[in-house]
Amino acid sequence: xxxxxxxxxxxxxxxxxxxxxKQALQPTFEQAKSSAPVLTxxxxxxxxxxxxxxxxxxxxxARASFKAKGHxxxxxxxxxxxxxxxxxxxxxxxxxxxxxxxxxxVKMAADPFLRxxxxxxxxxxxxxxxxxLEVEVRKAAVRxxxxxxxx
Numbered sequence: 001x002x003x004x005x006x007x008x009x010x011x012x013x014x015x016x017x018x019x020x021x022k023q024a025l026q027p028t029f030e031q032a033k034s035s036a037p038v039l040t041x042x043x044x045x046x047x048x049x050x051x052x053x054x055x056x057x058x059x060x061x062a063r064a065s066f067k068a069k070g071h072x073x074x075x076x077x078x079x080x081x082x083x084x085x086x087x088x089x090x091x092x093x094x095x096x097x098x099x100x101x102x103x104x105x106v107k108m109a110a111d112p113f114l115r116x117x118x119x120x121x122x123x124x125x126x127x128x129x130x131x132x133l134e135v136e137v138r139k140a141a142v143r144x145x146x147x148x149x150x151x
């Protein structure tokens with residue numbers, strides 16, 4: 001499976017990994033949304049999936065440029081490595097109170113919704129990722145073969 005994935009173009013590899021990660025994370029995301037306490041709905045609506053490419057080489061060069069020049073303008077993204085990072089995030093401006101609800105405060109008991117969703121789906125996520133990745137890699141390989149056959 002890994003060999004087939006590595007034969008695909010880099011952009012296709014990333015897209016395939018992102019699709020598989022999204023499918024594996026979907027049940028946890030849905031459970032977190034459904035178990036979030038609802039008073040106004042802002043907390044529930046602030047839960048989102050963040051699936052992106054993390055490029056450690058670019059971050060290191062941008063950090064060095066910022067330290068040297070005070071800005072990171074002109075630092076080019078790399079075409080090379082990078083990892084697909086998938087996470088479920090909550091909060092932001094519209095629901096800054098999310099950590100207080102999840103972990104509690106001195107005056108308020110915790111009402112966790114993210115951690116139970118993760119714990120309930122942790123084992124299933126790994127198996128789902130494996131299965132989704134297998135399906136997505138096969139689909140991408142078939143598309144690639146058709147494209148190469150055309151010309």
